[in-house]
Structures are given as C-alpha cells and as structure tokens.
Amino acid sequence: ENAFPWIEADAGIEFDKWGLPKLNESTLQSTQPKVFFGGDAAFGPKNIIWAAAHGHDAAISIHKMLIGENVEDRPAPGMNIVSQKMGIHEWSYDNAPTIDHRFKVPHRPKAEALKDIMAEVELGFDPKLAFEEARRCLNCDIQTVFEGKLCIECDACVDICPMDCITFTDNGEEKELRTRLMAPAMNPTQDLYIGNDLKTGRVMVKDEDVCLHCGLCAERCPTGAWDMRKYYVEMTQAEHACRKQ
Incomplete structure (x- = not known):
C-alpha cells in the first residue's frame, strides 16, 4: 500500500511498484498533468535540502502551466563570482588551513x-x-581566479602553496602536462585550472583536486594576479523570473 490511499484509482495518477508516483524528474509533474509531487512523497526518503529544491522546481512548473507555457522549458540558474578582497591582502572570510x-x-x-x-x-x-x-571548512564556494596579464612570474605563489598545486611550465598535451607539475596531478576526472596570457608564453597550471582554497597565493602575490572570489548560484524562482522574455 502506498502513502496515498486517499487518491482515487481513476484520478489519472500512476504509481510505480514501490508505491511512489510516476513523475517527470525535472518538472515533478505526475501522469495527471495538474498534480505535482515533491520531497519524500516524490522519490522516497531524502533530506530537507532536496525537499526545498523540489518545492522550487515544482513552483516553476506550476507557474508555467498556469500561464500556458511548456513546463519542460526550464530556465537556467544565474551564476556570479564576487571578489572577497577587503584590502590589498585582506579577505572577508577565514582562510587559515587546518589539518584537523x-x-x-x-x-x-x-x-x-x-x-x-x-x-x-x-x-x-x-x-x-x-x-x-x-574551522575545517575548505571554503569551497571561494574560487581562486588568476589573471595572467598581471602576473610577473615571480613564483611567490608556487613557493607559499602548502599543497604544491601551482606550477608554471610550458604548455602541452594534458596527459603529459599532468606529469610535469610540482605534484603530479593523477586524477584525470578533475580538470586542471590553466592560466594563459603570461609574458613568457608559459602557462600557470593549478591542480584543483588538492587546492585548499586557503588564499595564500593571493595574499603573497605582489601584483594582484590572484584573487579569491565567492561563487554565487542564483536559482530561478517562480513568477516573472521564469517566464520567457
């Protein structure tokens, strides 16, 4: 028996063998186009974060249905990165790395x-x-951003990096390039961060797989070529923001 014994069999809502409603996982629309599900009722026990996300997605779908638009036409989220610099070498977050x-x-x-x-x-x-x-937080929402045109290739960032994840070297094929880094980047599923526009024609390579986002490279850089920027994702809300322009 499913969790919805009160739903009439002829209501047009189909359920799977686990008693969960058959849904479009993107729109959360059931086989009855005017009925939407979310949270545990949609895909079984998860957590409140998923439930809140389902609420946002379902609200967009319902709004689009009510104004006569295609519910499967999903608006893309907005993204933005904002510098966390407060002074020449000061940042608006705690960046002390810890090995606890x-x-x-x-x-x-x-x-x-x-x-x-x-x-x-x-x-x-x-x-x-x-x-x-x-304090163990790695500030994963803080991104290291490199401006090659400002770099004087003094290697100060290479010297201070606690993880040896920054290398200045000649460019090359990725597989071979990974072996020439200060600490070889052996995880091919993690993209390398490549910085171009260096005056010598070399490239800056950072292994994102081991970067702590500690910001020491940005603090040490004498020209401001490194910056620490907070990454924001602005999810589309129902109503005007999700309508076609």
Whole structure:
C-alpha cells in the first residue's frame, strides 16, 4: 500500500511498484498533468535540502502551466563570482588551513541511553567543538581566479602553496602536462585550472583536486594576479523570473 490511499484509482495518477508516483524528474509533474509531487512523497526518503529544491522546481512548473507555457522549458540558474578582497591582502572570510580530522559528535553514555528510550543519543557540539569543526571548512564556494596579464612570474605563489598545486611550465598535451607539475596531478576526472596570457608564453597550471582554497597565493602575490572570489548560484524562482522574455 502506498502513502496515498486517499487518491482515487481513476484520478489519472500512476504509481510505480514501490508505491511512489510516476513523475517527470525535472518538472515533478505526475501522469495527471495538474498534480505535482515533491520531497519524500516524490522519490522516497531524502533530506530537507532536496525537499526545498523540489518545492522550487515544482513552483516553476506550476507557474508555467498556469500561464500556458511548456513546463519542460526550464530556465537556467544565474551564476556570479564576487571578489572577497577587503584590502590589498585582506579577505572577508577565514582562510587559515587546518589539518584537523573531523570532530565526532559527543554521544550520551550507553548506560544512560539504554536506560531511557526517550533520551537523545547525540548530544551535539558545544560552542568550542562547533567552532573547531567549522574551522575545517575548505571554503569551497571561494574560487581562486588568476589573471595572467598581471602576473610577473615571480613564483611567490608556487613557493607559499602548502599543497604544491601551482606550477608554471610550458604548455602541452594534458596527459603529459599532468606529469610535469610540482605534484603530479593523477586524477584525470578533475580538470586542471590553466592560466594563459603570461609574458613568457608559459602557462600557470593549478591542480584543483588538492587546492585548499586557503588564499595564500593571493595574499603573497605582489601584483594582484590572484584573487579569491565567492561563487554565487542564483536559482530561478517562480513568477516573472521564469517566464520567457
């Protein structure tokens, strides 16, 4: 039995063998064009982030249906990157790299937890542990941006990089180029970041697979060729933003 016993069999909504509605995974539209599903009801248990995303997508679909547009014509999200520079060598985020391992969430002693079935097992982080865990953040939304025209190839960024992921070298085929880096980039599924427009004709190569986004290259650079920029994704909302122009 599915989670929707109250839906009449002749309502036009089809269900799969697991009791979940058959949906268009992009539009969240069911086999009854005027009915949309999201969250656990759509694809089974996930998390609240997926549920919120389904709500956004379904809202766009419903809006398009109501104004007579094709619900499968999905508007692309907007993207933007904004410099985090506050001064010559200051940034608006904490960029101190740390090698700490993940901190474990404290648990209630087993004897206490077994004695009271209503007792919370996970006690959560106290302020100190929460702060230390948050410091492990690699600032994945902060992108290193390189401007080759500003670079004087002084190798200051190469010298200070804690991961040896920056190399200035002659260009070449990617497979061979990966072997000539300061630390060979052996993960072919991760694209290399290539910077051109250098005065010597060489290229700057950064292995994104090991970069910590610590910003030390940008802090050390005397010409501002490196910048740290925050990456924003602006998801399209229902109503005017999702309409055809």
